Amino acid sequence: MKLWSSTTSLAALLALLNAGAMAATNDTVSTAGLQSTQCVSSTESTDLYPTKSKVKYATGFSIAYHNTYKVVENRSTNNTYVLYQCGSTKPTVKNVSAFIPVPVKSSAAWATTAAIFLEALGVQNTVKNLGTAPSLVSACLQELLKDVIEPFNDSNSTDTDHQEQKNDVVFNMPGGQDTNTTNTVYSTEYLETSALGRSEWVKFFGAFFNAEERANKLFDSIDSNYQCFATKAEKEYDDIRPVIAWTSYAGPTQFNNNTAYWQISFASYKYDIVRDAGARMLNTTGKQSTMFSTSPAFLRALRDVDIVIDESFVSYNYSTLLKNYGIADPKQANYSWVATGRVFRPDRIQSTSGGLGWFEAPVAFADALLQDLIGVAHPKFVKDGYKHIWFRNLAKSDPVTVVTAGDCTDMYAPRKNPAGSCQLIDFQSANPSDSDYSDVEQSRTHDLVYDVSKSEVINDGSSSHSNDSAAARLTTSLVAGALAVLSALAML
Template identity: 25%
Template sequence: MKYFKFLFLLLLISSCKNETKQDLITTPTTQQQELKYAEGFLVTNVKNYKLLTIKSPWPKSEKVFKYVLISAEEAAKTTFLKDEYDGIIITPVQKIVATSTTHIPALELLEVEETLIGFPGTDYVSSEKTRTLIDNGNIRELGKNEGINTEVLLELRPDVVVAFGVDGTNKSMETIQKARIPVIYNGDWVEKSPLAKAEWIKFFGALYNKEKKADSIFNQIEHDYLDAKKIASNSTTRPTVLCGAMYKDVWYLPNGTSAEAQFLNDANANYLWSDTKETGSIALSFEAVFDKAQTTDLWLSPSYYSSYEALEKSNAHYKQFSAFKDKNIYTFSNTTGKTGGVTYYELGMARPDLVLKDMIKICHPELLQDYETTFFKPLRLTDKTD
């Protein structure tokens, strides 16, 4: 009887050992790359490939996308189930199509801008470095983002198209995917904080096997941002701030949880609608804004208006605001590239440290006396040119 008990125990131990060994063989080792702020994507190292997961490609998205990032050598000896993934991408990427100007700074910071072969609306690109590539014919014009020229794009045969979507319905991207060209929806713009948006450089780092470089770049941006925030906290004054302007009969302003509101809070400014929790922009009447902000100290980003003259022409009541009377209105609309692209829309998301310094310079000029703003400039008096 003792013999049978011993034999049973021996078989049980042996079975457990074999099961553990099998688990180690079939279960791949995984290691998630560090993200400090961004919530919309993940990069996980899985054996001989990386798994890129896009969790928030657009607001309120219920769709999660998964992509395999793998070298050509490893791809040749590895089989993946097609239904499990939304794309298999060979890395490092050699040819890419981007669809938003916000993607361009990441490519330049990682020094891979020469891999960009197509872009919709090249006139919107402000960067001199990428503009040179466009002018030299290295980057093809792909028409409008809403109706991208799929014929030219398919001719280019990029390794990947980095797109952005408002709701996931894009017929052009569906056509591209049917041609077996991977499409990744980049959700950097969905993130809620400036540093979270900037951290998407690590998304591009994964595509080019430049994770260490991407980490180093982001860490420096984060350091400079937090250092500027600390400088701003030393001010004993908090100027009141108004944003936006009327569009038809509605005044749109950033809500209190937006990245724009966080910039102002970190600049130690008193944004008058900082306590709002709405999703998206706040929509108010002129009267509601005027009642609260008539005597505000500063007015930032008055929509697309480029001068006091244009602002007054659109609505004579704007003259009644103290910021208008005192000429304390600032805009980024007039800071453009040589073909008219607004620099803020391209570089602002990637370099929140520069945006914050701009706001500190405007709100507390004594704290950054030698600093010259990158994006925000005083609103021009008129649009007349000599």
Template identity: 25%
Template sequence: MKNHNCIKSLMLHIKTCLILLLFIISFSCKDNTSKEELPNPEIKASKLKYAKGFMFEDYSNYKVLTIKNPWPEAKKTYKYLIASKEQLAVMTYPSDAYDGVITNTIEKLVVTSTTHIPALELLGVEQTLVGFPGVDYISSEKTRKRIDDGLVRELGKNEGINTEVLLELNPDVVIGFGVDGVNKTFETIKKSGISVIYNGDWVESSALAKAEWIKFFGVLFNKEKEADSIFNTIESDYLEAKKIAANAKKQPTVLSGAMHRDVWYLPNGSSPEAQFLKDANVNYLWSDTSGNGSLALSFEVVLEKAQHADIWLSPSYYSSYKQLEEVSELYTNFDAFNNKSIYSFVNTTGATGGVLYYELGTARPDLVLKDLIKICHPDLLEHYTPHFFKPLN
């Protein structure tokens, strides 16, 4: 009887343990299920109106920046993870998932194109710039002062950046640009642990699309709202200028470009440059063409079509009528040459010779358009002074 009671008691104890174990397992399973069913972090995708070459996604505690078209006909897209140092310390992700990992508190930056300088200044983060290849090309007075004060180091040339100086600066990130994706210098920089992000603003097919790349810098510096506001103002000013140009009573005929080794290069009709002329409401004589890159024509073809053009814009890098005539007397056959109706941006330079248009023109297409309207329709924008374009010397 005693043994029977002991066995009964033991069985009861085992049963109780099994019930308790099942309860623990059940609770544990419910807890795990609950974690799996937690909603994903809210994703805020980029809202871009014109730019096609990049996008970004905000996952609340980190962001992913994707460069879709860093150079013409690029086969690869590049992804970059952006988060705080604290978040990166606890995050886990496949090592090959991203082409670079960047902290969202950038303190030191290197950029490689003058078109990047205005975005930094507009967002108020120019103090992060510590190095640039070819500082003499920078025209901005604000950044030139930082260069003169020794706060921005010279890095040589884009084709062969001085990696020794760059690695000494140890920037948080390098903003580069590529023509075909082959750049040994950038590969060396990446191997040292410094992220290189390709900026493809120059590949975009319209002026407003290029200008919208300020949002790219807004993502890097946690200034998305500021970047949106700045771009919206530029876009609004551009569209307003376009409306004003539409009221012009006459469309002057326009020639562009110049010869190089007996070939005349000028914008095709689907280029951003031609779009400026269309929005300025002028008759660009090659507006009906299309394609990639510039048109390459013979002198005879250009003369036949544009000899009597009212205005000649951007005659390559020539800065005076004397230069044009010395290079080739053929230029004197055009009415625009003889009527002194040639305009160029090459004479608007910074203290060390950098051409302002190549720096600020991409970021401020509204100013470029207003310049063209003022030149081609002098009665419009009465009190406006051109920012880039001047009559040829």
């Protein structure tokens, strides 16, 4: 046997081994949990989808099954999509927005939330194009964006159309920059009124890949874990429920007529998850988000709040937040959330360009979001102290975790749920004498209501877009890039 002694021969061998490794990686993409992976003949008439998804919490979509096709409806946008098995006869259905052969072999997604659902299903091997690429925090999607997935060229509509047309399906959000409608599918998971409803959209995406088994299994585990967290939180913290306010500040810019405003958010899904976390929600007599024209009016609404979660569109330190909120001297401020230093931002996980993980995995994994919020409301709910996933305490200068492609270990593996197993967590009972609860009014479980009738309010949030409009704006391809830049600049 002749030894490989030359540099050229060694390089050739390494190249061969590398190519083999890459081929093995692609060949080992799992097909478990997928049904009807092959095309059929046009005469096929048997039920190809014995495993079906049933909607439990979500109100924004529905799925109806037939032998060789499915009818998926987005109820928020009134769009109907017919998914028919490749090779079968295209069904006759009226008022259809798009006919999509399934299982989908090539896909694209504009919004970060859609991309994470595809990764959670383990079908990222089908993804050819992604929007808002610089904002993506997922390590493995970042890795795939190096050589496998091509970012959308959103600066050239002609190029974008060509990219879209190469895919079987393009997942987008209403109002996105998409002029090609033949394979466009709108997803509106962000409009759901419950956290579990948002996560259940995994079934919507799963239908396009005949991945009902995967989607059902994943969601059932999320649902079960969520219910366990909610049950334990209710048992341990029913008498000690801090008040949480979701707030934000917008400085004067050309986009708001150079007029600053302060906002309290009341997205519907936040109500349920705050209560399930053993806390109470700051409510107002307005409907959804309420915007204040002056900081004193805004601060009056926060007078009896215990915890503030700041969702401003820029990242900054604690002193800047206090300044923006109109608090000159925190030692003189008579607010519980200032005195106890319980000011959080959901920006703990970021990409190198400042994209927030908050607009990715929390939508897909409601149980992880609930677990993290319990940690905000009750920081000592685990014996050894809780380490947050997405929230960081701004008052305590908690650090930011930057995720890079180097953090990916298997770019084709399904996205792992970051939640811990509730059954394995030993909840610690709340102690009223603890400093974390010293200013929390006990024995009250209803939300705190603030009357805005005498305040300087810009609007009462009655717009139809007020339901979590911040998340919707941030995840659209039109603004995500700009916000990521602003966020990155603000960190300098």
